[in-house]
Amino acid sequence: MNQFKLTQKLTKLFLAFSLVLSVTVFAQEGDAANGKKLFKANCVACHKLDKKLIGPPLKGISEKREREWLYSWIKDNAALQKSGDALAKQVFKDNNNMPMQAFPQLTNKEIDDILAYTDGKEVKKEAAAGEQKVDPKVAIGKKIFKANCVACHKLDKKVIGPPLGGITEKREREWLHKWIKDNNALRKSGDALAKEVFEENNKMPMTAFPQLSEEDIDAMLAYFKVGDVKRVVANTDEKTNVKSEGSSAWMSWIVAIALIALLVFMLFISKNGFLKIVAIIALILIVTYLLFNSLMGIGIDQGYQPIQPIAFSHKIHAGDNKIDCQYCHSSAKHSKTSGVPTANVCMNCHKSISEYTGNGTETEEQLKFYTAEIQKIYEAVGWDADNFKYKENYVEKPIEWVRIHNLPDFAYYNHSQHVTVAGIACQKCHGPVETMDDMYQFSPLTMGWCIDCHKETEVNMENKYYTKIHEELSKKYNLEKVTIADIGGKECGKCHY
Ligand code: HEC
Ligand code: HEC
Ligand code: HEC
Ligand code: HEC
Ligand code: HEC
Ligand code: HEC
Ligand code: HEC
Numbered sequence: 001m002n003q004f005k006l007t008q009k010l011t012k013l014f015l016a017f018s019l020v021l022s023v024t025v026f027a028q029e030g031d032a033a034n035g036k037k038l039f040k041a042n043c044v045a046c047h048k049l050d051k052k053l054i055g056p057p058l059k060g061i062s063e064k065r066e067r068e069w070l071y072s073w074i075k076d077n078a079a080l081q082k083s084g085d086a087l088a089k090q091v092f093k094d095n096n097n098m099p100m101q102a103f104p105q106l107t108n109k110e111i112d113d114i115l116a117y118t119d120g121k122e123v124k125k126e127a128a129a130g131e132q133k134v135d136p137k138v139a140i141g142k143k144i145f146k147a148n149c150v151a152c153h154k155l156d157k158k159v160i161g162p163p164l165g166g167i168t169e170k171r172e173r174e175w176l177h178k179w180i181k182d183n184n185a186l187r188k189s190g191d192a193l194a195k196e197v198f199e200e201n202n203k204m205p206m207t208a209f210p211q212l213s214e215e216d217i218d219a220m221l222a223y224f225k226v227g228d229v230k231r232v233v234a235n236t237d238e239k240t241n242v243k244s245e246g247s248s249a250w251m252s253w254i255v256a257i258a259l260i261a262l263l264v265f266m267l268f269i270s271k272n273g274f275l276k277i278v279a280i281i282a283l284i285l286i287v288t289y290l291l292f293n294s295l296m297g298i299g300i301d302q303g304y305q306p307i308q309p310i311a312f313s314h315k316i317h318a319g320d321n322k323i324d325c326q327y328c329h330s331s332a333k334h335s336k337t338s339g340v341p342t343a344n345v346c347m348n349c350h351k352s353i354s355e356y357t358g359n360g361t362e363t364e365e366q367l368k369f370y371t372a373e374i375q376k377i378y379e380a381v382g383w384d385a386d387n388f389k390y391k392e393n394y395v396e397k398p399i400e401w402v403r404i405h406n407l408p409d410f411a412y413y414n415h416s417q418h419v420t421v422a423g424i425a426c427q428k429c430h431g432p433v434e435t436m437d438d439m440y441q442f443s444p445l446t447m448g449w450c451i452d453c454h455k456e457t458e459v460n461m462e463n464k465y466y467t468k469i470h471e472e473l474s475k476k477y478n479l480e481k482v483t484i485a486d487i488g489g490k491e492c493g494k495c496h497y
Pocket of ligand 7: 407408411445446447450451454489490491492493494495496
């Protein structure tokens with residue numbers, strides 16, 4: 001009898017535990033990803049998170065100001081000032097009376113999202129992971145659009161010009177090409193539609209873009225057709241599954257909970273000792289399985305892509321210019337970490353590369369943008385590019401790269417072991433870095449991810465570091481194939497301090 005009391009207690013404990021577990025798994029954050037998008041689309045021209053630009057830095061702003069005040073400010077700060085709000089006047093004065101634009105189109109919910117982002121809530125990568133899967137033309141089109149058109153157009157709303165989402169269904173491709181290249185010339189040629197569009201938009205002139213190529217324009221049209229694509233990456237992460245394929249994740253949880261309830265019911269109703277034992281064992285198995293599954297997926301930041309202080313592009317460096325990863329991440333070979341290069345490493349090349357010239361496909365704006373990004377290195381180290389020397393007594397401002405990959409402290413991972421000893425290519429874990437303009441976390445970096453690879457990767461018997469050990473191993477196990485897991489790659493102590 002006592003034993004049964006004990007098992008009953010244990011079962012209750014398990015149940016309470018799995019309940020807590022499922023609640024934590026389902027707990028969701030504010031939609032910082034959407035906030036990041038909105039921030040990028042509306043605010044980056046004047047704000048950064050951690051530095052003053054035209055406006056003040058916005059990191060943690062929601063801790064400094066009331067939410068209601070922030071809604072009013074962001075929607076229409078001029079109106080707020082006129083209403084006599086003292087704080088609004090103060091903020092305006094503190095920033096040299098620089099006016100901020102009004103954003104009446106943003107809803108409270110959207111502002112909440114922006115604030116979730118400025119509070120530093122983690123952003124799960126969305127757009128770029130989507131761009132990976134979608135026709136690459138769409139991503140290119142989006143860039144060209146951002147560089148040339150966002151000042152006057154959005155996809156879904158009228159700004160200065162009309163919304164352009166789905167425009168390809170309303171107008172012929174040829175016409176759009178002509179319009180975008182030189183709308184004024186098109187009107188002069190007597191095109192009726194061109195005149196009509198001009199009239200409809202109060203005769204606001206649109207800039208001509210003769211510099212855009214056929215491909216550039218087609219890429220943009222592809223973007224107008226598809227729009228901003230949501231992430232469609234398949235992975236086993238509970239948290240993202242709840243968002244993207246919510247129903248199936250929910251279903252399996254509902255089934256599991258129903259099963260547990262049934263078993264508990266059996267346990268209390270049944271007079272048959274054997275059945276009770278079966279029920280207990282089944283319960284323990286289910287709960288262990290659920291626990292294990294969620295441990296394997298805990299803390300995933302796959303796709304994490306913060307905004308960096310310099311728009312450093314791996315595509316331009318490691319891709320277009322074929323610079324070796326280890327030129328910059330030189331410690332990967334021989335130490336635990338790979339490290340991010342110091343500004344001095346950048347200066348090895350950028351003393352002489354002060355301008356971005358690209359490969360001929362970029363627009364004027366893009367060239368200007370990237371050139372300005374290079375100037376930021378000079379700003380950091382105090383380089384006087386005109387006189388080709390470092391400024392005297394300059395206090396260096398370290399470039400504060402935002403760390404992307406980060407295992408919890410209790411897990412041990414070593415680069416040289418994987419890069420040098422095992423000879424694994426960086427891309428195997430970090431993905432196609434040489435194609436990434438903005439770096440993001442490609443792999444889930446969960447325990448399950450580490451162990452899966454250890455289970456399927458064979459020990460490299462030709463490896464000069466461990467030749468002797470490896471020989472003995474294959475003798476000892478008498479196996480043709482020895483995996484990393486076989487030689488200890490599954491032992492807790494190898495990865496946990
Ligand atoms: C055209 C430039 C510009 C844009 C675009 C802009 N801001 Fe501002 N913002 C400013 C300036 C300048 C200030 C400083 C106050 C002032 O002088 O009006 C400011 C102040 C603020 C403040 C108040 C800070 C404080 O200390 O209380 C918040 C909040 C804010 N901005 C949020 C946003 C958000 C969110 C967006 C995007 C939706 C945005 N801003 C877009 C220029 C801009
Ligand atoms: C300076 C503001 C401005 C910029 C920059 C701008 N546009 Fe426009 N655009 C307009 C205006 C205004 C109209 C409405 C027609 C008019 O009044 O000339 C328009 C109309 C259009 C139309 C026709 C819409 C229709 O209903 O047929 C297309 C297509 C278009 N723009 C594409 C672009 C593309 C692509 C870019 C970037 C390469 C761009 N625009 C950049 C202001 C701009
Ligand atoms: C010219 C120098 C340079 C080269 C070449 C380079 N990187 Fe980087 N890498 C950087 C800088 C600077 C950062 C930090 C900024 C960022 O995240 O984009 C970085 C960041 C990273 C990160 C993310 C670090 C973090 O915060 O977690 C990874 C992973 C990475 N690089 C891998 C690679 C791989 C793989 C290659 C080769 C295909 C490569 N890098 C080539 C300079 C370089
Ligand atoms: C081995 C040489 C080399 C090193 C080291 C190097 N760069 Fe570059 N960088 C280049 C080249 C080449 C270009 C492209 C120039 C062009 O196309 O005109 C470039 C372009 C750039 C650009 C403009 C394009 C972009 O990526 O946004 C920036 C910004 C930049 N580098 C920043 C950095 C920073 C920051 C570092 C140090 C972490 C660094 N570079 C290290 C060679 C280098
Ligand atoms: C077996 C998988 C794997 C391979 C191969 C690998 N990395 Fe990593 N990388 C990781 C993991 C895991 C982390 C996170 C480490 C941490 O947080 O302690 C990481 C982190 C990084 C970081 C962030 C800063 C740091 O030093 O931890 C950079 C930069 C980086 N890797 C670059 C590289 C480069 C360059 C290569 C190829 C020379 C490479 N990695 C190969 C798994 C790998
Ligand atoms: C792409 C495959 C791959 C991934 C992913 C991977 N590893 Fe490994 N790991 C290896 C290989 C191959 C070796 C064997 C190196 C050697 O020959 O010593 C190894 C060895 C190790 C060892 C040494 C094992 C021993 O018996 O001494 C540790 C510790 C380790 N990995 C930790 C990790 C951690 C932590 C992660 C996840 C963050 C990880 N690994 C992800 C392939 C991988
Ligand atoms: C190949 C490396 C590796 C081995 C072997 C390994 N782990 Fe882990 N473990 C990790 C990594 C990496 C993380 C962090 C994962 C994350 O942050 O999502 C982790 C996370 C954990 C966590 C914490 C989950 C959390 O974030 O709360 C626990 C508990 C854990 N491991 C237990 C174990 C036990 C018990 C064993 C032995 C059966 C083991 N690990 C073997 C790599 C390993």
